Amino acid sequence: MNLKLLNALAQPPLTTNNDYKALVCVLLAGGNDSFNLLVPTESDEYAAYTATRSDLSLLEAQLLPISPLNTESRGFGIHPSMAGVQQLFSQGNLAFLANIGTLIEPIAGYSEYRSGIKKLPLGLYSHSDQIQHWQTSVPQSREAIGWGGRLADILMSTNANQRISMNISLSGRNVFQAGNMSLEYTISNQGNGAEGITPVSGYGNNGLLQRIRDQAVNNLLEDVYANIFQSTISSLTKDSIDAQKEFADAIAQVAPFNTTFSEHYLSKNMQMAAKVIAARERLGFSRQTFFMTFGGWDHHDEVLNNQLNMLGIVNNALNEFYQVLEELNVADKVTTFTISDFARTLTSNGRGSDHAWGGNQIVMGGAVQGQRILGQYPDLKLDNNPLNISGRGVMIPTTSTDSFFAEMALWFGVSPNDLVKILPNIGNFYTPGSATPPIGFLDI
Amino acid sequence: MQLFSIGLYELNLDGTRKLDAQGNFIPSYDNDDIGELAKIFTGFTWTDSPSFGSGARADTSYTRPMKIDNRYHEPGAKFLLNGQYAPNRNPVNGAADLEDAINNLFQHPNVGPFLAFRLIQRLVKSNPSPAYVARVASTFNDNGQGVRGDLKAIVKAILLDPEARDCALADDVVNGMLREPMVRYTQLARAFNAAADNSTRYQNRMESFYEKTQQRPLASPSVFNFFQPEFQPIGPIAEMDMFGPEFQISNSLTTIGYANEVYDWTFDEDLMEYGGIYPYEQRPAGTDVQLDLDTEYDLVQQGKIEELIERFNLILVHGKMTERTKTIIKDAVLEVPSNLLEYKMYLALFLTMISPDYLIMR
Numbered sequence: 086m087n088l089k090l091l092n093a094l095a096q097p098p099l100t101t102n103n104d105y106k107a108l109v110c111v112l113l114a115g116g117n118d119s120f121n122l123l124v125p126t127e128s129d130e131y132a133a134y135t136a137t138r139s140d141l142s143l144l145e146a147q148l149l150p151i152s153p154l155n156t157e158s159r160g161f162g163i164h165p166s167m168a169g170v171q172q173l174f175s176q177g178n179l180a181f182l183a184n185i186g187t188l189i190e191p192i193a194g195y196s197e198y199r200s201g202i203k204k205l206p207l208g209l210y211s212h213s214d215q216i217q218h219w220q221t222s223v224p225q226s227r228e229a230i231g232w233g234g235r236l237a238d239i240l241m242s243t244n245a246n247q248r249i250s251m252n253i254s255l256s257g258r259n260v261f262q263a264g265n266m267s268l269e270y271t272i273s274n275q276g277n278g279a280e281g282i283t284p285v286s287g288y289g290n291n292g293l294l295q296r297i298r299d300q301a302v303n304n305l306l307e308d309v310y311a312n313i314f315q316s317t318i319s320s321l322t323k324d325s326i327d328a329q330k331e332f333a334d335a336i337a338q339v340a341p342f343n344t345t346f347s348e349h350y351l352s353k354n355m356q357m358a359a360k361v362i363a364a365r366e367r368l369g370f371s372r373q374t375f376f377m378t379f380g381g382w383d384h385h386d387e388v389l390n391n392q393l394n395m396l397g398i399v400n401n402a403l404n405e406f407y408q409v410l411e412e413l414n415v416a417d418k419v420t421t422f423t424i425s426d427f428a429r430t431l432t433s434n435g436r437g438s439d440h441a442w443g444g445n446q447i448v449m450g451g452a453v454q455g456q457r458i459l460g461q462y463p464d465l466k467l468d469n470n471p472l473n474i475s476g477r478g479v480m481i482p483t484t485s486t487d488s489f490f491a492e493m494a495l496w497f498g499v500s501p502n503d504l505v506k507i508l509p510n511i512g513n514f515y516t517p518g519s520a521t522p523p524i525g526f527l528d529i
Numbered sequence: 530m531q532l533f534s535i536g537l538y539e540l541n542l543d544g545t546r547k548l549d550a551q552g553n554f555i556p557s558y559d560n561d562d563i564g565e566l567a568k569i570f571t572g573f574t575w576t577d578s579p580s581f582g583s584g585a586r587a588d589t590s591y592t593r594p595m596k597i598d599n600r601y602h603e604p605g606a607k608f609l610l611n612g613q614y615a616p617n618r619n620p621v622n623g624a625a626d627l628e629d630a631i632n633n634l635f636q637h638p639n640v641g642p643f644l645a646f647r648l649i650q651r652l653v654k655s656n657p658s659p660a661y662v663a664r665v666a667s668t669f670n671d672n673g674q675g676v677r678g679d680l681k682a683i684v685k686a687i688l689l690d691p692e693a694r695d696c697a698l699a700d701d702v703v704n705g706m707l708r709e710p711m712v713r714y715t716q717l718a719r720a721f722n723a724a725a726d727n728s729t730r731y732q733n734r735m736e737s738f739y740e741k742t743q744q745r746p747l748a749s750p751s752v753f754n755f756f757q758p759e760f761q762p763i764g765p766i767a768e769m770d771m772f773g774p775e776f777q778i779s780n781s782l783t784t785i786g787y788a789n790e791v792y793d794w795t796f797d798e799d800l801m802e803y804g805g806i807y808p809y810e811q812r813p814a815g816t817d818v819q820l821d822l823d824t825e826y827d828l829v830q831q832g833k834i835e836e837l838i839e840r841f842n843l844i845l846v847h848g849k850m851t852e853r854t855k856t857i858i859k860d861a862v863l864e865v866p867s868n869l870l871e872y873k874m875y876l877a878l879f880l881t882m883i884s885p886d887y888l889i890m891r
Contacts, residue, residue, distance in 0.1 A: 114751070209560065211531070213753055229761055257743055258777050268763050271780035273740075280741075280785055283792045288872045294865065298876060301861035302788075305884050308853060313765040314655070314705045314773060315885040318784070320764065322883075325781035380750065435582075 105365055106497050109358060109375040109406075109421040110233065110261055111351075113399070114216060115382035118429040118437075119444035121392060122167075123181050124148055125462065126160040133466040137478055141388060141433045151175065155457045166397035169404030170447065177455040178407060178416070179447060180526050182489055183462035184472075186427065186443035186482030187218040189225045190513040194471030198481055210440040212383070215426040220261035222486045222508050232490055233374045234264030235507045240498060241267050245369035249328045253361055255354040256378040269376065270328060274353040277333035278361065282326065302326075335364040344409040347401045351379045355406040363413050372498065382425060386436035399423070403449055410451070417451030420493055420527065424486075431465060431478025443472075443482030446489070452496065454526050460484035487511045488523040496527040530558060530566070532752060535610075535639035542666050543659035544642040557639060558610060565608040569615065569630040572602030572623045597623035609633040635678065641666035648683065650758055653693045655706040656771045661692040699849065705891040707775035709755070710742035710787055714794075717882065720844045721822055723800055727815030734804035737793070741786030743778045791882045794820075795875040822874060829874045834862050837874065841881040850886045858884075 121143055125134055135142040148162025149171040163171055173179035189204040197203050206224030208214025218224035220231040237251045244251055250270040252262035262269035272278035282302065285295040306323040310316040339360045346352040354377040365373070379399065384391050403421065410416040428444025429437075443463070449455075461483045463472050472481045487508045494507050501518035504511050515523045522529050531537055539547040539555040546554045558566075573595040577586050581598045585591060602623035607615045607630075615629040634640070645665035649657040668686040672679035687693065698704055708716075717723075739745035749755050756777035761767040766776070793799045801818040805811075828837040838858050842850040858880045862873045881887055 208537075210563070212751070213531070254780075257782070258780055263763075266763070269780070271782040273782055279781065280789065282785060283789045285796070287796070288869055290866055290869070294869075294872065297861050297864045298879070301857055301876075301880050302883065304857040305854065305880065308857075308885075310885055311702045312705060312885075312889060312891070313703055313769060313771065314707055314889040317762055317764045317766055317773065317776065318707060318779065318888050319885045321762075321776075321779060321781075322784040322788070325784045328781060329785060 104371050105362075105415065105418050106371075107362060107373045107375060107419045108233070108236075108493055108497055109419060110377070111399070111402075111421065111423045112216070112220075112256075112259075112261070112376070112378045113382050113423055113425040114378050114380035115384075116212065116215075116426040116429055116440055117382045117423075117444065118384060118388050118392060119425065119446070120428055120431060120465065121388075122164050122396065122447075123183065123445045123458070123462070124162050124164075125465065126150070126162045127158065130159065130465065133464065137431045137465050137467050139433050140435075141438060143389075151456075153456060153458045155459075156462070159462070161458060161462070164392065164396050166393050167400040169400045173404065173407055173449060174456055178451060178453060179403075179449040180453055180455045180457045180459055182446040182448060182484060182524075183458050183460040184443040184480055184482055185446055185460055185484040185486065185489055186480075187215060187222075187224040188482055188485040188487070188514075189510055191485070192481050194481065195474050196471075198474050209442060210427070212426050212440070215440075217260050219424045219426065219486060220259065222490055223510065225510075229260065229263060230265055231259070231261035231263050232494070232507050233261040233376065234267055234269075236264075236374065236494060236497065236499065237262070237267035238264040239503055239506060240372050243372055243498070245371070249332055249368065249370075251370070251372055252374045252376070253358070254376045255357060256376060259376050259378070262374060262376050270332075272332070272357065272361070274350060274357040277336040278357050279329040279332045279336075281329050281333065332368070335367040336360050338367065339363045342409050342412060344405055344412055346405050346409075347398070349398045349402065351377065351398055351402040352405055355402045356409070359406065359409040359413065362410070362415060362419065384429070384437045385434065385439060388429070388437040403447070407449060420448065420450035420452055420496065422446065422448045422489075422493065428480070430475070431467070431473075431480075432476075439477065441475075441477070441479040443480040448489075448493075448526060452527050454528075457526065459524050459526055484524070485510075485514045488514050491515055491517075491523040492525075492527055492529065495522065495529040530634065534634045534643065535637045536643045540639045540642045541659075542638075542642055542663045542670075544646045544657075544662035544666070545659055557637075562608070562610060566630060568603040568607045569623075569626050572598050572600070573627075574598055574601075597627075599623055602626070610637060640678075641669035644669060644683070645687075647758055649687055650706065650772075650774060652684070652687050653690075653706070654704060655773050655775075656703060658692060661690055664690060699891045703769060703771055705889045707773060707779065708888055708890050709775045710738075710744045710778070710783070710790075711746060713787070713882065713888075714738065714790070716845065717794060717820070718800065718818075721820035723818050723820050725801075725816050725818045727813055729813070730806055731813070731816055732804045732806065734802040737802055738790055741783065741790050743783050743786075788883050791879055795879045795882070796872070822878075825874050825878075826870065829870045834859055834873070834877070837862075837877055838881070841877060845881055846884075846887050847890075849891050850881070850884070854884050854886045 124143060125131055131145055147165040149165060150162050151171055151174050187206040192198050192203045204225060206218055221228040222232050233252055241251045250267055252269040254262055254269040254271045255274060257271050285291050285298060288294055306319045310319055346356040358375045410419050423446045428441045430439045430441045463480050464470050467473055467478055474481060487510050491504055491508055491511050499507060504517040535557050537557055539557055541547055549555050574581050575585050575590045576593045576596045577590055581601050599621045602621050604621045606617040609630055610633055613633050615626040642662055645662045665686045668682050670677055672682035735745055744755050756774040758774055759772050760774045760777040762773050762776035766773045803812050803816060825837055838855050842848055858877055862877050865873050
């Protein structure tokens with residue numbers, strides 16, 4: 086660690102403008118009902134959709150039409166609240182991943198699912214398990230280390246800055262960014278992102294008093310503690326204080342954006358992420374990940390009304406973020422993607438929908454070969470559907486989280502040889518080093 | 530079942546997981562069990578619901594037991610855990626089915642060790658020995674008078690156990706737990722009898738506390754609470770394969786945020802964020818909450834800084850403050866100009882509250 090720090094200090098910061106990449110993970114916590122995010126519109130398929138989803142169906146006239154380049158005769162529409170996403174898709178800067186989910190190995194259909202031969206993710210339908218597996222991509226166990234953390238363990242040495250983590254969180258501790266050696270740096274969307282210790286005021290002699298206090302704080306935190314809890318809390322606090330000043334100073338120097346952001350915290354989080362990206366050279370970052378959570382998607386009831394509101398919030402945040410990235414001239418250096426616990430049952434419970442498995446996600450960025458629906462969008466009929474494993478309409482995923490993440494990890498700069506260190510199950514879905522990409526939506 | 534009674538895996542009395550013949554953990558239930566037990570909960574609605582399926586009438590509906598509407602309760606027998614079942618009742622009786630299901634879970638052998646481990650983590654230490662868990666779990670199983678689940682006896686067993694009482698253990702490097710932010714706040718308020726002249730009709734909004742510590746009572750971000758029992762922060766705790774649940778909400782933002790909350794409570798004498806009960810209510814006079822620090826102020830006035838620090842050590846740190854910490858605080862307080870008596874007192878209190886000696890309860 087110290088050696089690494091010395092090396093980093095010995096080298097001038099990289100010219101990060103030419104070599105910068107960021108991954109932005111947006112967790113829609115609770116399980117987004119994503120078969121209403123992306124809906125088939127070709128007549129037979131739409132009929133199957135309405136027959137299965139009954140009172141949860143969106144009217145065809147409400148759906149925003151899109152023209153995917155790769156689905157031939159199959160037509161699709163997207164949720165009516167997502168006009169910005171529709172536009173980003175049409176401009177080729179956004180794609181959908183269809184029927185993607187947690188898998189240990191491919192499962193061809195219902196008979197394989199029931200056979201007992203294929204390993205299944207632990208805790209299917211359980212929020213805590215599936216939300217964790219989406220962040221670790223190791224669904225055979227309950228891992229504390231996420232794939233973004235493993236990414237940082239391998240790549241953090243490429244950043245000139247070794248004082249602040251490669252992994253920036255706007256939503257506190259999370260599994261995605263937890264590494265064996267790397268810890269996320271948590272910021273807020275307020276002010277300059279990182280708050281310092283309140284300066285002393287109101288007692289006169291403020292300069293002297295502040296020096297005394299800060300020295301004492303420093304002495305307490307720099308002391309050597311044998312107790313493992315004391316040493317953990319003191320070093321965490323000390324590192325936070327040290328990083329804060331450098332971080333906040335760099336953010337303060339970011340010029341105001343022309344792009345305006347909505348009031349919702351998801352948009353404000355995007356705005357702060359953009360500020361950090363804008364400060365990348367000053368801070369000495371060539372690789373970064375960002376993590377933010379937007380929760381409240383567990384719509385066992387009122388799914389239609391809630392989605393109308395909440396997908397609209399996602400739409401605004403994604404749209405504003407893309408706009409500011411273009412303003413900063415880095416749209417092709419930042420890839421943003423959504424994850425969620427699971428999709429929800431295709432059938433209605435009378436008021437909403439319940440926990441399911443495979444679903445649809447969004448990937449956005451200038452580097453993304455957009456206007457495509459990646460993977461296989463499933464047939465939504467309940468009967469004689471080999472992917473459906475429940476009378477409620479639960480789809481076996483046809484694309485694994487591993488394939489999705491591997492594509493982004495390779496783009497981010499992970500070598501094919503290291504891929505298995507980040508995604509231990511990748512070999513079940515893809516041969517690292519092969520001539521073709523895992524899915525094919527980024528230039529790698 | 531996952532969070533409040535039996536957990537995901539079958540447990541030994543000492544809280545360790547049972548293993549099957551192949552050496553794998555044994556799940557306590559599977560998806561079929563979830564489906565069966567879900568049937569038990571069909572047909573329940575708000576106690577003040579005018580009709581089945583209508584929403585809660587008021588927030589207070591959440592505080593009252595739900596009522597059963599047997600017309601909407603799944604008929605037939607339901608399988609419970611460990612080979613037991615709720616019988617096919619005719620007429621349908623959802624309340625009786627529920628009673629059967631709760632008894633079934635209550636009698637599950639996991640409950641004792643599951644609860645023992647979690648309660649010890651809240652009350653004493655993050656990493657109890659298996660023997661300690663087993664002693665407390667045994668008390669859950671039988672309080673000595675043949676009664677299962679006597680919570681009073683369990684709390685007594687936890688607090689009076691040698692592993693909680695032995696002072697030599699306190700200096701063990703793996704002993705202790707991080708106090709959670711809410712506990713730090715209430716401890717300060719209670720230790721110094723926080724009170725207002727006028728305490729009628731207002732609420733402590735705590736927005737700032739919540740934002741800065743990421744913790745607010747009854748508002749955890751998910752059903753998994755603010756932190757999970759087996760969270761391992763990076764560093765020596767994880768390296769020794771130990772747990773530190775409360776570290777899950779300790780990060781670059783909340784560690785500094787907490788220090789700034791302490792700044793507000795001490796130097797700024799701002800312990801409470803006023804909120805009226807009704808919108809646009811004027812703040813009544815005398816609702817400022819104050820700590821009673823008269824004794825401490827007297828000590829500063831008499832120049833008894835060491836005694837002041839000892840008092841904070843006794844009241845807040847349970848006598849576990851090291852000489853090194855005392856010296857750091859004393860040196861800082863002595864350097865403050867002598868006319869700033871109140872500042873000296875608050876500085877000692879602030880430094881105590883953010884010191885690792887205080888933050889880690891041992």
